[in-house]
Amino acid sequence: MKNSINLRFGILVAIILVATAFRFLAVVAPTLSNFSPVGTIALFGGAYFTKKYWAFVVPILALWLSNLVLNNVFYKQWYPTFSFGFEAAVFISFALVVLVGIVTLKKVNVTNLLGANLLGTLVFFIVSNFFVWTAGKIYPQTFDGLVSCYTMALPFLKNTLMSNLIFSAIMFGAFEYAQSTSKSLQLQ
Structure with missing residues (x-):
């Protein structure tokens, strides 16, 4: 039982980390501004982590770490124009999206996911x-x-919605498929 819980947790974290890497698409393709898995990561964490504090901790940590790389390596000239308040607003918004996932995705299906x-x-x-x-x-x-x-x-809203829908199909689809083929990923 404990091993299956650890396996499930590890798979969820791995999916979030792989998805987080896609945030770097905007660096190589600036026309994809706001085309990112960020919203999906928040919903995914809210839907699948059984201990809800992990639903906040893991996605927010992934966002924070990827922000460190993006802001300090790629956007050195852009980032200082925004304040700490802007950064805090992004994290507050992100936490609210995790909450949306917790509340609306108690049962994961296409309708609820949309x-x-x-x-x-x-x-x-x-x-x-x-x-x-x-x-x-x-x-x-x-x-x-x-x-x-x-x-x-x-214009950013359009890209955000499109990316959320596409990344949701991939992330939720992958985990739902994995759960259907492995009893150790299913909740008892």
């Missing part, structure tokens, strides 16, 4: 862009500035 992806994408979009607006560095802190912030972020 709903979780739509809701998770919208939560991330609304919360993260609200924090971008409140920082006051890019958009004026007026109603027009808020509308402008969300309007300018719409």
Whole structure:
């Protein structure tokens, strides 16, 4: 029993780490901005980790470590324009998407997964862009500035939703298939 729990945990972490590597696509293909498995990683953790603190810890740690590499190696000139508040907003948004996964994916099926992806994408979009607006560095802190912030972020919303749907099909499909072929990955 304990070995199967450890195996399941290890497989979940491995899938998240492999998916995290795909965040580096944006470095080699800048047109894929916001085309990333980040939202799916959050939903995946929320859906499958039995101890829910791991649902937050593992995905957030994967995001943080990949941010360290992306921000310090690839985006040295870009990153300083954003503040700690922006970074915190991304992690708060990400944690909320984990929560969406916990609440909506108690039973993983296509309908629930589509709903979780739509809701998770919208939560991330609304919360993260609200924090971008409140920082006051890019958009004026007026109603027009808020509308402008969300309007300018719409192209990113499309890429985020598309990537969430594609990575969800891959990650959830792979784990569901693995569970169906290995009793040691199934919850008792």
